[in-house]
Amino acid sequence: MAHSTFRIVDVHTHMYPPAYIQILESRKTIPLIRRFAGAKDPRYIILPAEAEALDKSSADANPSLLPGRPVTSHYSSLAQKLHFMDTHKIDISVVSLANPWLDFVPSEQAGETAKSVNQEFSNMCAEAPGRLYFFAALPLTAPPETLLASIGHIRGLMHCRGVILGTSGLGKGLDDPALIPVFRALAANKLTIFLHPHYGLPNDVWGPRATEEYGHVLPLALGFPMETTIAVTRMYLAGVFDQVPDLRMLLAHSGGTLPFLAGRIESCIVHDGHLVREGKVGPARRTIWQVLKEQIYLDAVIYSEVGLKAAIDASGVDRLMFGTDHPFFPPLTSDEQGEWESMTWNSEAVKKAVGDGSDAAKAVMGGNAIEVLRLYETSEEN
């Protein structure tokens, strides 16, 4: 098969199509995009801590103290995405809308917004044949029939291979029984869920010094992976993976912290008096280790050999998929058009963990994504 040659695939890479940028520009509360006098690029303001800084900043503030991050051409330009891919020898990108997706869109607009955003992604993929596929966005705030209809729409889009999903679900998390029909519809259409964090943890866990002194390190480095871990563990405890056995889920940031904590989760389950009394720890129970190897895939965005090895040990080398998180984490001290450390740290980790040029490295860098996400043109309806 043509798709068995070595190719590099990026499964964790975001884009903001122009229609989505317009929505953000029109908003008064986070997430929003705002222009400041004296700053070349508009700023994307997304985290609660940044909103505080926004309230304090005036339109003519010192540009180096402005809240948020600059919205460069890396955010929405297809040419720029392809340039980034070429610079880093990435053959195929599976692009997705970045957080917080459509979580904030009013219910009555959500269906149409999803349709137009997903159509824009579909058009971009068609403009770069063989280079781009995408994870669609779901209108989670819409009524159930609109939400299910949107799955009907995206299943007919030739380059759609799944959906990107946050952890809030319909407002009550991903262990909400009301989501089961959505998970069933996705699974029935072979649409993989790319689970991605956005909400982090409540701000006060970072302590009084965080906002002024630690930048965004704590919410991004710890809040995001912990949010993912909590969401998946709640799904596991609720029995979602058993109720929808053909559900497939790709977890951002190598599963948050799931590979490292799976043993502790198992220990806490078998030692929990309440669960044992309720008969939930019987011999038929699939452990979290089994679910990791049967229904979960992990991206390789963990920036270290230590983390990547643990992810591979937990999930299997056939379930890890390389990613970059582009356009986030741009280089701050070198040219944005050149090499990005956030890419090279992750590709170096793969080489160190499984050996440069090894079959395992080829699988993680692209082969797994091509097989699992069927990254080849096909005549069959997806």
Place this chain on the structure above:
Amino acid sequence: MAHSTFRIVDVHTHMYPPAYIQILESRKTIPLIRRFAGAKDPRYIILPAEAEALDKSSADANPSLLPGRPVTSHYSSLAQKLHFMDTHKIDISVVSLANPWLDFVPSEQAGETAKSVNQEFSNMCAEAPGRLYFFAALPLTAPPETLLASIGHIRGLMHCRGVILGTSGLGKGLDDPALIPVFRALAANKLTIFLHPHYGLPNDVWGPRATEEYGHVLPLALGFPMETTIAVTRMYLAGVFDQVPDLRMLLAHSGGTLPFLAGRIESCIVHDGHLVREGKVGPARRTIWQVLKEQIYLDAVIYSEVGLKAAIDASGVDRLMFGTDHPFFPPLTSDEQGEWESMTWNSEAVKKAVGDGSDAAKAVMGGNAIEVLRLYETSEEN
């Protein structure tokens, strides 16, 4: 040296001396110990979710639905601790007061309470020569001079090798500059800090189904390790390890999630515009990886080969120390006087990760603790 023979050491094992039990029995809010009619043992109620259940339960409630956990002889009996050690071939235990230590003791009583609790631990160690050492408890709610005086007291106790510390510090976390003199005093006296979680994460992150359906799994399996990770990362970002370069810290549960997330922490630091502009990401910066290998030790209480390997990869095999978390996680379906799975899962993980009987296994199972914590009788004052 006599202490070079193979011995098994448990560095993570708790006790509640009688004086501390009395305090808990006298309390009306968590943490507290309460007796219920029809239940053999009193119950120890410690988590916010359990306090809710406590409010709903009557004194004659169905024993299988009572909140908290039974206070068995494993909590405070020295004979029981030695029996547990003998059953599992543990030669030496470094015992510590369990959470939440003295965090709740009124300021004016804290100094005296610490003194009596630490003296009780000291007496227990003297009753079992060569088998027991301890981490002392600090009166963190006391005035600074009382707190520093307590370090003067424990440094003179022959079997004291450090202190057990929660993450709240003096109320503002462990990145509070007011704690630097405390850290300096501990370091100057070669007293290792055993950092242990208690407060977890705010209850609402577990979602609406958690309390009724998931037992204590989420706060214990995820909240605890995340709390530890946040606390150490805040210390790192505040520069505590640089300010007190001889500070030594043993992290519970293999560092929470630190080994897995260290790469992401590093990436978030070097890509943080605020930190870069402030000059905090210069060439002289010690990375979190370096601090892990220079000032941090990890216990081996992670219940899996995957997690333990990552901990060893991050910290070095000479910095891991076996532990059990006794008397927590007792067996629910077999005799409490027999083997505990919570012990065997961790010892099996060591065998699988570094090879049964290997030098590395001997180091992790006991050798490291003996060397690092100086677990031998000595004529010098500690």
